[in-house]
Amino acid sequence: MDLVVRGGSVVTAGGCMVADVGVEDGRIVQIGGRMRAAEVVDADGKLVLPGGVDMHVHFSPALVEEGDFWWADDFGSGSRAAAAGGVTTVGNITFPVRDEPLHKALARITAEAEAVSLADFVLHPVIVRAPDDADSLANSLARDGCVSMKVFTHMAGFTADPASYIDMIAAASRYGLTVMVHCEDPALGEYLSGQAALESTGTSQAYYPPDNVEVAAVARMAEIADATAARLYLVHLSSERSVAAVLAARGRGVDLLLETRPEYLLLTDDELAAAHGQPPRECAPGRSRADIDRLWQAVARGQFDAICSDHAPWSHAPGKLPASGARSVRSGLSCLELSRSLLFDKGVLAGRITVEQLAELTSAGPARAFGLSPAKGMIAIGSDADLAVFDPAEHWTYTGGQSRAEWTPFDGWQFTGRTALTIRRGTITYRHGDGFADGGGQRLRRASDTGSRADEPAGHHFPKR
Numbered sequence: 001m002d003l004v005v006r007g008g009s010v011v012t013a014g015g016c017m018v019a020d021v022g023v024e025d026g027r028i029v030q031i032g033g034r035m036r037a038a039e040v041v042d043a044d045g046k047l048v049l050p051g052g053v054d055m056h057v058h059f060s061p062a063l064v065e066e067g068d069f070w071w072a073d074d075f076g077s078g079s080r081a082a083a084a085g086g087v088t089t090v091g092n093i094t095f096p097v098r099d100e101p102l103h104k105a106l107a108r109i110t111a112e113a114e115a116v117s118l119a120d121f122v123l124h125p126v127i128v129r130a131p132d133d134a135d136s137l138a139n140s141l142a143r144d145g146c147v148s149m150k151v152f153t154h155m156a157g158f159t160a161d162p163a164s165y166i167d168m169i170a171a172a173s174r175y176g177l178t179v180m181v182h183c184e185d186p187a188l189g190e191y192l193s194g195q196a197a198l199e200s201t202g203t204s205q206a207y208y209p210p211d212n213v214e215v216a217a218v219a220r221m222a223e224i225a226d227a228t229a230a231r232l233y234l235v236h237l238s239s240e241r242s243v244a245a246v247l248a249a250r251g252r253g254v255d256l257l258l259e260t261r262p263e264y265l266l267l268t269d270d271e272l273a274a275a276h277g278q279p280p281r282e283c284a285p286g287r288s289r290a291d292i293d294r295l296w297q298a299v300a301r302g303q304f305d306a307i308c309s310d311h312a313p314w315s316h317a318p319g320k321l322p323a324s325g326a327r328s329v330r331s332g333l334s335c336l337e338l339s340r341s342l343l344f345d346k347g348v349l350a351g352r353i354t355v356e357q358l359a360e361l362t363s364a365g366p367a368r369a370f371g372l373s374p375a376k377g378m379i380a381i382g383s384d385a386d387l388a389v390f391d392p393a394e395h396w397t398y399t400g401g402q403s404r405a406e407w408t409p410f411d412g413w414q415f416t417g418r419t420a421l422t423i424r425r426g427t428i429t430y431r432h433g434d435g436f437a438d439g440g441g442q443r444l445r446r447a448s449d450t451g452s453r454a455d456e457p458a459g460h461h462f463p464k465r
Contacts, residue, residue, distance in 0.1 A: 341417050
């Protein structure tokens, strides 16, 4: 064998056991029993988690009608943050630049990413404007190997022509594409948040929509999913009422998947505003500690499919940036490197979730949602050797990390639990204290409609729905 991870507590969604894990040619070939290898990793006293699958990151800029969003990280620094957090697969929200055909954006960003990324990656193409021929675009995306596309319900394209977006969502369903949706009702948000007054003063403010802004959009998208038979993946839901709306729709057979992010499980809206350097919001009641408790309960009951970071880091605190219009929602933050430590310390050690649920929510669940299983998201014979050796006893304080972001609301937080070593397809990409390997990440594609798999990483086949 090429590598053995020895003596750790191997964690999967189904259980935890002390066992060795053997790796050859980038895949897991043995779990338990005696084995020898050219390289041995000592994981005694540590957890061996499946490599993290964070399907919601922003490593490439968004240059859109609402403004120019230049995130602090690219695939180089962002994938180093991922590796330091035990994440081996990411899903990048991929915007074309203005007037750039979507297929050219995918080719450009694929080349940029494969030159530097430590993580394997999926590209989620954003539909900035609905096309004249939705079927042709959906077919093109599927043939390019995409497993998904993304729409934002508050952006100009959707608000100007929602009927064409419904056509696009229906076409995505025909070609087996999962549709990621940012759920935010723009008109209700404008009214409730006082954005018109904010824009007139020219001041900047971090904007976290009141929950009814999210709930209204969730309810609308549930009906669209029902009508089109599409699979929708609703990103970063923060509201118990949104979860209830999704569960009601699921009860009648609507195909909806749910994601939340760590900040919504840890910080109230007033605490988030304070972290942005803003006073408590006055436009509507914000999420409270009771709301956070209820969201944790939904997570523990298995009502969420994934917890992802929505890593969208600014170089400085958003509250210090100049405003550039009411729709410039400067609420992104750096969390990718910290997600698992946050969830382990505040979730597992606090008794809110089990370590098996941590593995499910940060690996198996998101991998399954986008057709990456069984290659990704699990520790199983035949799966990619994507592993994270996690020290459950290390006490540490976050004072900056691999992200280029100069700000995060978690600066100065103390944690118990930290990624000690990360392995992607059998290669050690990160060892705490020793640094990183070089690149090697690949774009993950599904099989094309022509049946050709020449450009597809070995072991990855995404069947049509």
